[in-house]
Amino acid sequence: MMLIRTCVLACLVGAAAFAASLDADMAGALDNSVDSDSLVISIKQIRPRKRQRLETETLLSVSTRSSGVSFSVKLDRGNKKIVFETQKEKKHLDVESLADTRMINSLVLVLDQRKPATEVQVYLDCILEGKLHLDFNLLHLFKKDPKFIVLRERRYIMELDSETSVQEILKRLKCDPHDQMLSQNTGEDEEEEDNLRTRESRGDIPIFHDCDDNLLVKTINKLIGVVNRLQEELEAQRTETNNLRQLLEQCDICKPGEGY
Numbered sequence: 001m002m003l004i005r006t007c008v009l010a011c012l013v014g015a016a017a018f019a020a021s022l023d024a025d026m027a028g029a030l031d032n033s034v035d036s037d038s039l040v041i042s043i044k045q046i047r048p049r050k051r052q053r054l055e056t057e058t059l060l061s062v063s064t065r066s067s068g069v070s071f072s073v074k075l076d077r078g079n080k081k082i083v084f085e086t087q088k089e090k091k092h093l094d095v096e097s098l099a100d101t102r103m104i105n106s107l108v109l110v111l112d113q114r115k116p117a118t119e120v121q122v123y124l125d126c127i128l129e130g131k132l133h134l135d136f137n138l139l140h141l142f143k144k145d146p147k148f149i150v151l152r153e154r155r156y157i158m159e160l161d162s163e164t165s166v167q168e169i170l171k172r173l174k175c176d177p178h179d180q181m182l183s184q185n186t187g188e189d190e191e192e193e194d195n196l197r198t199r200e201s202r203g204d205i206p207i208f209h210d211c212d213d214n215l216l217v218k219t220i221n222k223l224i225g226v227v228n229r230l231q232e233e234l235e236a237q238r239t240e241t242n243n244l245r246q247l248l249e250q251c252d253i254c255k256p257g258e259g260y
Contacts, residue, residue, distance in 0.1 A: 039138070040161040041108070058074050080094060084120065097225075109122060120134060
């Protein structure tokens with residue numbers, strides 16, 4: 001009992017460091033689904049902090065009640081990285097489109113646990129930004145103590161799904177069908193690149209290098225996604241400018257030659 005109280009107290013102190021709070025519902029959902037082949041964590045409406053800080057922002061932290069094993073997901077806007085961390089390892093995915101002032105409408109993390117090393121796919125605003133392989137399996141990491149303490153930012157909407165396709169999640173998030181197609185094509189390109197690297201490792205198969213069409217298509221798809229986001233941001237700024245102009249036109253004090 002004393003050990004549990006100490007662990008909870010430590011988690012509360014850690015929560016104060018990144019303005020998070022305990023989430024019993026998320027902990028229960030994780031208890032029920034951690035042994036699934038795949039887990040999907042979706043986070044919506046990640047607003048930039050009003051005060052710019054240099055440290056990373058912890059979106060989610062999961063720990064066990066007795067063993068103290070932990071897993072966390074962090075957002076590093078300054079270095080344009082999404083970080084995955086345990087006590088034994090720290091890995092990150094570079095996301096060039098991640099900016100200090102950018103509003104993230106959705107962040108989807110797909111954890112594939114069918115292999116000894118968990119594979120994580122990262123979708124930012126409906127676009128597949130990439131994937132990485134962790135040195136652990138989340139199921140194996142927590143199987144000895146499947147009673148979780150979950151800390152997370154309450155400012156964001158967070159959901160956990162298991163055995164659900166990523167396309168279904170993207171559809172629920174109301175992603176544009178074109179963006180979903182880009183994500184699917186990009187995922188297929190990365191899978192093909194993995195297969196190519198596997199074939200290149202075999203010395204009995206000659207490889208003739210030519211123009212990398214897959215890389216070209218992937219780059220064009222990402223460029224289209226960036227242009228679409230820029231258009232949305234430009235439209236939002238245009239709307240704000242029009243609203244401000246209307247307010248100024250209706251302001252009697254602001255008119256030349258009137259007021260004081």
